[in-house]
Amino acid sequence: MKILMVCLGNICRSPLAEGIMKARATEAGLFWTVDSAGTGHWHAGELPDQRSIHVGRKYGIDITGQRARQFHPDDFDRFDRIFVMDVNNRRDVLRLAGNEAHRSKVSLILDETHPGEECSVPDPYYDDNGFEAVYQMLDEACQQFIRSSGH
């Protein structure tokens, strides 16, 4: 299984999602490829946001090896599933999709825990206190995805 996590900047939400999914998959004995990207280019090459690094570290997840990159249309073929953090990310990614096979790989990550409810992971960039909640909802969604994929 190859999974790509996508948000806007690839510095706050999707790096945590990548780190959490990697950790939970490894705990489940799965050798999954997990990566992340942003729909925007502004933060390319940067480390994750210090607040994401901090909350990850609190739960034993080190995301400091990650560097931000922009989503590229090649990602549709390189990954089996593309989990977007919010409805804007979904719109921006789907705009780049070339066919139905590409489109069918894209879903909101919170559909794992709240199917059909159109729930977005809130952008915590301007909310220092938002990172803990983001961590918790991503962790539940990642664990649920692993369970529902038969592991």
Ligand code: 4NP
């Ligand atoms: P992310 O958060 O999409 O979760 O990485 C953001 C990071 C940076 C910006 C917006 C959201 N920004 O506007 O620079």
